[in-house]
Amino acid sequence: MIEYKSVLTTCPYCGTGCTLHLQVLDGTLVGTLPAKEHPISQGGLCIKGWNVHAFVNHKDRLRTPMIRKNGKLEEATWEEALGLVAEKLGEFKAKSGPDSIALLTSAKCTNEENYLLQKFGRAVIGTNNVDHCARL
Amino acid sequence: MTNSIPEFEENTNCFFVIGSNTSEGHPLIATRMLKAQKRGAKIIVVDPRKNQIGHWADIFYTFRPGTDVALFNGLMNVIISEGLEDKAFIAERTEDFEALKTLVAEYTPEKVAEISGVPADGIREIARTYAKAKPAAILYAMGITQHTTGVDNVKSTSNLAMLCGNMGIPGGGVNPLRGQNNVQGACDMGGLPNVYPGYQAVTIPDVQKKFQDAWGSAGPLTVGLTVTEMLHAAQEGKVRALYVMGENPMVSDPDLNHVRHCLEETEFLVVQDIFMTETAEMAHVVLPGVTFAEKDGTFSNTERRVQRVRKAIEPIGDSKPDWVIICELAKKMGATGFDFASPSDIMTEINALTPSYGGITYARLEELGSLQWPCPTVEHAGTPYLHKGKFARGLGKFFPLEFKEPAELPDEEYPFTLTTGRLMFHFHTGSMTRRSEKLDSEVPTAYVEINVRDAEKLGLNGDKRVRVTSRRGEIELDARVTDDIKRGVIFIPFHFAEAAANKLTNSAIDPVAKIPEYKVCAVKVEIVK
Ligand code: SF4
Numbered sequence: 001m002i003e004y005k006s007v008l009t010t011c012p013y014c015g016t017g018c019t020l021h022l023q024v025l026d027g028t029l030v031g032t033l034p035a036k037e038h039p040i041s042q043g044g045l046c047i048k049g050w051n052v053h054a055f056v057n058h059k060d061r062l063r064t065p066m067i068r069k070n071g072k073l074e075e076a077t078w079e080e081a082l083g084l085v086a087e088k089l090g091e092f093k094a095k096s097g098p099d100s101i102a103l104l105t106s107a108k109c110t111n112e113e114n115y116l117l118q119k120f121g122r123a124v125i126g127t128n129n130v131d132h133c134a135r136l
Numbered sequence: 137m138t139n140s141i142p143e144f145e146e147n148t149n150c151f152f153v154i155g156s157n158t159s160e161g162h163p164l165i166a167t168r169m170l171k172a173q174k175r176g177a178k179i180i181v182v183d184p185r186k187n188q189i190g191h192w193a194d195i196f197y198t199f200r201p202g203t204d205v206a207l208f209n210g211l212m213n214v215i216i217s218e219g220l221e222d223k224a225f226i227a228e229r230t231e232d233f234e235a236l237k238t239l240v241a242e243y244t245p246e247k248v249a250e251i252s253g254v255p256a257d258g259i260r261e262i263a264r265t266y267a268k269a270k271p272a273a274i275l276y277a278m279g280i281t282q283h284t285t286g287v288d289n290v291k292s293t294s295n296l297a298m299l300c301g302n303m304g305i306p307g308g309g310v311n312p313l314r315g316q317n318n319v320q321g322a323c324d325m326g327g328l329p330n331v332y333p334g335y336q337a338v339t340i341p342d343v344q345k346k347f348q349d350a351w352g353s354a355g356p357l358t359v360g361l362t363v364t365e366m367l368h369a370a371q372e373g374k375v376r377a378l379y380v381m382g383e384n385p386m387v388s389d390p391d392l393n394h395v396r397h398c399l400e401e402t403e404f405l406v407v408q409d410i411f412m413t414e415t416a417e418m419a420h421v422v423l424p425g426v427t428f429a430e431k432d433g434t435f436s437n438t439e440r441r442v443q444r445v446r447k448a449i450e451p452i453g454d455s456k457p458d459w460v461i462i463c464e465l466a467k468k469m470g471a472t473g474f475d476f477a478s479p480s481d482i483m484t485e486i487n488a489l490t491p492s493y494g495g496i497t498y499a500r501l502e503e504l505g506s507l508q509w510p511c512p513t514v515e516h517a518g519t520p521y522l523h524k525g526k527f528a529r530g531l532g533k534f535f536p537l538e539f540k541e542p543a544e545l546p547d548e549e550y551p552f553t554l555t556t557g558r559l560m561f562h563f564h565t566g567s568m569t570r571r572s573e574k575l576d577s578e579v580p581t582a583y584v585e586i587n588v589r590d591a592e593k594l595g596l597n598g599d600k601r602v603r604v605t606s607r608r609g610e611i612e613l614d615a616r617v618t619d620d621i622k623r624g625v626i627f628i629p630f631h632f633a634e635a636a637a638n639k640l641t642n643s644a645i646d647p648v649a650k651i652p653e654y655k656v657c658a659v660k661v662e663i664v665k
Contacts, residue, residue: 007448010435012428015314016141016162017437019505022429022448029429029449039506040141040437046163053429056449060411062424063453073422078454078464081421085379086468088404092376098356102366102375105327106382106458107316109425110433110445112482113458114318114325115333116474117381120462122326123351124471128338128360129375132319132327133383 002026008035012108013048016040020049029053089125098126105132137439138309139273140508140520144168147307150178150269152262154204154293156277157187157557162313162438165275178269180262182207182254184555185585185627186620195261198622201555202542202656203252207259208292209539210248212240212299214263221267222301229527230298232534239536251539253622267300271307277315291535298532304523314438321436324493324509325486329360334490350489351473367398377404381458382425384413392639393609408461424455431457433479434501436509440519442496443506542656546624550606550658552590554640556630582613585627586661591617594661601664604628606657609639612664626661 006021018041023031032053036043065081066073092100103121105114114132121130144151145168159166166189173179173192181193190196199207215221216237226233245256254262266272274293293310294303302308314320326333332355336343339357347354361369363385369375378399385395399405399418407419416422430452433445451457456464459479466474476482480498487494492510500507500514508518523532546553584604586596596602602615604626613628621627630638641657 005448007446008444009428009446009448010317010437010443012317012435012445014162015317015319015438016164017317017435017439017441017443018164019443024448027449037505040168040441041164044164044167049164056427056429057452058411061452061455062410062412062416062422063455064424065454066419066422068420073417073419078456081423082461082465082468085406085421085423085465089377089379090469092404096376099360100374100376101379102361102369102377103379104363104366104381104383104385105322105325107314107319107322107327108382109318109322109458110428110431110479111318111321111325111436111442111486112433112479113381113462114322114327115482115486116459116462116476117379118326118333119351119473120466120471121379122332122347122355123353123473124466124469126353126355128329128355128358129366130327130355130360131329131363131366132322133363133385 006033011045011049011052013052018045018049020045020052022053029056093125099129101125101127102129102131103127105130107132137311137313138303138522139307139311140439140441141165141168143307143521144273145171147271147305148172148177148273149307150266150272151180151275152266152272152296153179153181153183153189153193153275154207155183155289156275156313157183157189158275158277158313159188159192161277161315161557165313178265180265182262184553184622184625190620195258195265197254197258197262199252199254200622201553201625203539204289205292205537206243206248206251206539207254208289208296209240209243209537210245210252210254210259211263211266212236212296213243213248214245214260215267215299216240218264218267220264221299222270225301225303226299229303230532230534232536235536236295236299236534239538243539266296270300270302271305272297272300272302273308274302274310275313276311277313288535288537288540292537294532295534295537298534303527303532304521304525306521309521309523312438317437318435320438320440321434321442324436324440324490329362332489333486334492336490347489350485367395370402371398373401373403375402377406378402379406379408380415380419381408381462382410384409384415395638408458410455423461424453425458425461426451426455430455431459431479433459434483434496440508441506442493442501442509444498444501544607544656544658546658550660551624552659552661553625554604554606554657554659555625555627556638556641557627582611582629583616584613584661585616585618585621587621587623587625588617588619590623590626590661591615594663596663603662603664604640604659605662606640606659608641611639615661626659 005024011018019035019038021033034045065076067076105117118130178194180195181190184201245259249256405419406421407416408423408425429448432447436442463474495511495514495516496507511518
């Protein structure tokens, strides 16, 4: 049995915000279809939208955390990587103050993720050094 | 955007497009404009190059990059001197009109023609067309904001819109078209050094207290650093750790050689991303996040429309959704308030703390498909266009603005003006689109557009390899000779790391918005033998 589903979601490329259907076959993305009922795209997509599924499975995707050792990035576990980040950020905060840390949120991530990272910066670190590249 | 995309097709009678290549940058918005054109709406385009939308325009002029304020003043000069302004709107809904009138009186079409390169009769034609075709919408993108005078440029657009009563009506307004999918959301959610979610200022003690009460702890009362300032501070050792989620300043920021240097000096760089970007390569710790297809959440588009992102497949390899990574890190640091079971849970907290998102719940998005903020309560239907009947501040304020030259002008050594932008087939720094076979094959690498007559003067015969040099760096790439670009101006798309336009650009910033001046810098062009 093959398993097929179609998932309605929002295009990750430009600020127009067309919605589209991701076609999933046995847990793998195989294609994209436009959404007919959408108030903006009205069943259309541009060439970027038609190809949104193409980069998801790319072989270059990062699959594991990495830590720089002796000048080279080497594979690590989540435990090691997050442990190191927590330790370092804690250390800088204690020694040099919260404003020695800065964070960039992302115009590509979701609202919820942007909310969380700025909350992390402000509530956990204690700094307003929070920005993203929207100016760019 | 003050207004909504569907209004363009239904209501708008005139589009004034400046600094946006709409059909390449936002193709499905352009589709709606072209449908409006079929029923008689006029499209006016002003740009340093005859971009794709320029070819479809009813009225098109090239202009000298960075002279936007002068051009707007010239248009308003014509409108006022010919009595085409909306007198009732000005009297009821605005203030400081007299000051504006006095200032723009100086900007005659002839004077503005000299500054901007748009002929005096062209300025009259644009002014009359815009003023007589209510509702008329102004559309702009980074062509307006990426200047040392970016804030003045934006204020100029609203001066013009108010002058003709094009605010608070469907099909009108001033409409910045956001480049990246969730720029709007990143700003709305407080991904800015001066505001909490919903643009609540960090400097207001009551706001700080509200977030302290909700989170147990909040940021200081002082504004933090912008991205450009962070990089400088990292170089000086004042910022010791930089945490970057899903951004690639090594291709997107101005003056890349300087950015590289700053990142090298950063003691501890953490990058959370989906690919080994140029920035991730320099990191001390790399955390693999997931794409939009592997997580739930919401994006807010350029017309403030909040829509669902839905998980279609499991995360690839050992990668994790960014929201999960942040929660795990926060908990590792001993923090409370990060026990979220799902993005829907996070949205519930956003609803409680962000007035404009108060009524935007997952349950309602499931039912309605989308909601446009401000949407303060679950009974509220959302807001397709802003400023209906009243501006947020009460009366709409006119800002009389003098024209100022860009920070770096061409001279004998660097005789060309470089302007940068995006292409239809690629997205931002290319880390996604360039890994998409079909998109990459359309435009696989960088090029520079140069005017035919400039090319002749340089001795370029047809397409050839050239070196473009500014005071900050140099790149080599192929030349495309065209008469679609203004003489003295060259254009380079910024998606390509191997010939990154931002090695050349100027990091001089607007004093208020702190946007770097991507759109104008001085360069020279030489043939590579
Ligand atoms: S399909 Fe094209 S126009 Fe629509 S959001 Fe995606 S990139 Fe933008």
